[in-house]
Amino acid sequence: MxxxxxxxxxxxxxxxxxxxxxxxxxxxxxxxxxxxxxxxxxxxxxxxxxxxxxxxxxxxxxxxxxxxxxxxxxxxxxxxxxxxGPAATFRTTVWATGQRSGGGDGGRLVGNLYIRGGGDPALTIEDFWALLRQVRLQGIREIRGDIVLDRSLYNLPDSDPNAFDGEGLRAYNVGPDALLIGFKSVRFAFALDETQKQWVVTADPKPPRMRIDANVAATAGPCGEWRSQLTMNFEPEVNPPRASFGGRIPAACANTDLYRALFLPDRYLATVVRQIWEDSGGVLTGGVKAGEVPADARFLADGSSRPVAELIRDINKRSNNVMARMLMLNLAAYAPKPSGTPVDAPSGPPVPKPQQxxxxxxxxxxxxxxxxxxxxxxxxxxxxxxxxxxxxxxxxxxxxxxxxxxxxxxxxxxxxxxxxxxxxxxxxxxxxxxxxxxxxxxxxxxxxxxxxxxxxxxxxxxxxxxxxxxxxxxxxxxxxxxxxxxxxxxxxxxxx
Incomplete structure (x- = not known):
């Protein structure tokens, strides 16, 4: 075939x-x-x-x-x-190397913290915060080392987000990633300032030092296709990076949002992971980098995706491209046993080294x-x-x-x-x-x-x-x- x-x-x-x-x-x-x-x-x-x-x-x-x-x-x-199977889930796991010292909420890890992506196609910012919160609840506040992101479950070539239609900022062009956090996109929230008849724009997660310029008028009339009335320009290479918005949005739209994939995956992940760790009260003395979980790493925490039966609702109802692409990859990564028994992928206690x-x-x-x-x-x-x-x-x-x-x-x-x-x-x-x-x-x-x-x-x-x-x-x-x-x-x- x-x-x-x-x-x-x-x-x-x-x-x-x-x-x-x-x-x-x-x-x-x-x-x-x-x-x-x-x-x-x-x-x-x-x-x-x-x-x-x-x-x-x-x-x-x-x-x-x-x-x-x-x-x-x-x-x-x-x-x-x-x-x-409808109940299958995909797990994101956290590991550590090195020594721990201190007690209570002020403990430190003198070593690296490893996060391994298991192909969760709907890992939200909130889900990832909850995962790191498990680490904080174990008393680890300071990491005297690096946070290492293991995205080795997928073996994919680098892709150009502009290759399909030249719209690389659009979230539908985001590519698969074994550690896909927040769909690798920044959420721009539009809140109405009724006194000024203007829309105030904020970003979450907000890349460090990124400047947002907004001159978006609030107009009368039904909400309709408000995105067609909005203009956006993003300049990633200027210092600081700048996102500019113009046009108009009807006031009837109430509070609304827009998702855009502003940065390439490595830069986005480094920014988001550090920001969420520090927002949870953690301290990181090193950096955020790529790598694989070593064989001697100790398991700390994990989080599971929603089951397949729920994931496919987002895929089909919203026509989510990256979720569908990752689900196809997971068909190969988590193939059922020869007996055909449905799997809860992966099941049992985590192991340091995943499948090929x-x-x-x-x-x-x-x-x-x-x-x-x-x-x-x-x-x-x-x-x-x-x-x-x-x-x-x-x-x-x-x-x-x-x-x-x-x-x-x-x-x-x-x-x-x-x-x-x-x-x-x-x-x-x-x-x-x-x-x-x-x-x-x-x-x-x-x-x-x-x-x-x-x-x-x-x-x-x-x-x-x-x-x-x-x-x-x-x-x-x-x-x-x-x-x-x-x-x-x-x-x-x-x-x-």
Whole structure:
């Protein structure tokens, strides 16, 4: 099964394969919808099948390989839920070398403190503070040595955050890291100063000496897409670094925030780790640097991630790219035992040396193997990073439908479906089809790239029957595809 980057010239045309299953009337008027959206028929695929049945109801251009965008997360989250189990967690551990002296709250460690990342894809600033608080509660206040960060679980090449689309500051371009703290992003909080009719901007965590210049007016009117009215400029190389904000935000937005990945990982982690240790009352005489936990290190503390069943909700509802990429890596890092028993990764007492580091090749193989073990082998499947933030990933609408049908038949079905956005209610579908007959009756994952739009999930028909629905539209005009997809969902809800 292919897992490498394809040559675009080798990708089969979407329109050439004919449907292989007998379909049932009536059929959706996709030609009319596509014409109204000024989209060509060869750009789109449509697949609808009632769960528990053997053949599709709608099968239009659904057999050719397409770029699914973030619909790829449906494969990654399904494989993790099935292979690792809904209760699996990922642990961040703390170790020490050297001698301890002093007592009470004023003890010191004459040696190094080691923090090893276990691939927790949602390790927040608050979680990390609580982890270091465990160390402080053991009486260690001063570290006469270094804090050493062990991120060796993943073996990944350095990546350029600007490489995908030139938007390196955007949080969706953050790359995987075995010790991902706060999504490697700075949170800019906007608080309304009603007397001045201006927005006050603060940063958390705030890099040392960083200057924030804000001239953001508070205006009348509904909140809407306030980010489009805001301008930001970041100058990391000036002394001190400066973040500047301008534009306007409606006062109706109340207090809101914005996340930006300002610095490369090493600089960000060094800043955040030192800041959180010192905020907890600790003293560090050395620095924060990279390294690995030595074999003679002593275990001090650990913290576990939320279970996989909860993590996949953030991944699918919010379409979180870095969490999906790390979950695919964790499929390889925490492969289940040969018996297939779900794992709580890792289980048992910590050991100084973890398993061998994993890279993208191992992660791609782990994902495709997990699917194949459940009868889901797809000749056209191309896996890149498992998140859909890729120009290379490919799958057909029909085979993505097969994944959703398999998930419906799984004991883990409730957790999987609950991870998908509820139309008109939450996630990336919260503002779509609000107040329509579809609101609350469909769990739909969305996919969005410049030249790709997709929907995939489950719709409850007016008869009470449930249907898997998949549609992918590729091409330069894909940005106008939302109307087509919304009409498809309404059509299945009405006719199903």
């Amino acid at each position: 292919p897992t490498s980057t394809p040559n675009p010239a080798q990708i089969p045309a979407i329109s050439q394969p004919a449907p292989v299953a007998t379909v049932m009337a009536p059929q959706p008027p996709v030609g009319e919808w596509m014409a109204a959206a000024r989209l060509g028929p060869a750009q789109a695929s449509f697949f609808v099948q009632e769960v528990g049945t053997g053949s599709p109801w709608v099968d239009i251009n659904a057999r050719g390989a397409q770029n699914p965008a973030s619909l790829m997360k449906l494969l990654t989250t399904y494989a993790a839920l099935e292979s690792l 580091p994993v890279g993208l090749a191992e992660a791609r193989m782990a994902l495709t193997s997990a699917l194949a073990a459940r009868g889901l082998s797809f000749p056209e499947l191309v896996v890149d990073n498992g998140s859909g933030l890729s120009r290379q990933e490919r799958i057909s609408a029909a085979n993505l439908g097969r994944v959703l049908l398999a998930a419906w038949a799984s004991p883990n079905m409730p957790d999987y479906i609950a991870s998908l956005p509820l139309v008109g209610v939450d996630g990336t579908m919260r503002r779509r089809l609000q107040g329509s007959a579809v609101t609350g009756y469909a769990h739909i994952k969305t996919g969005t790239l410049r030249d790709s739009r997709g929907i995939a999930g489950y719709v409850v028909g007016s008869s009470g029957r449930r249907y898997v629905v998949v549609s992918i539209i590729n091409g330069e005009g894909a940005a106008t595809a939302q109307s087509v997809h919304d009409q498809l969902l309404a059509w299945v809800r009405d006719r199903g």
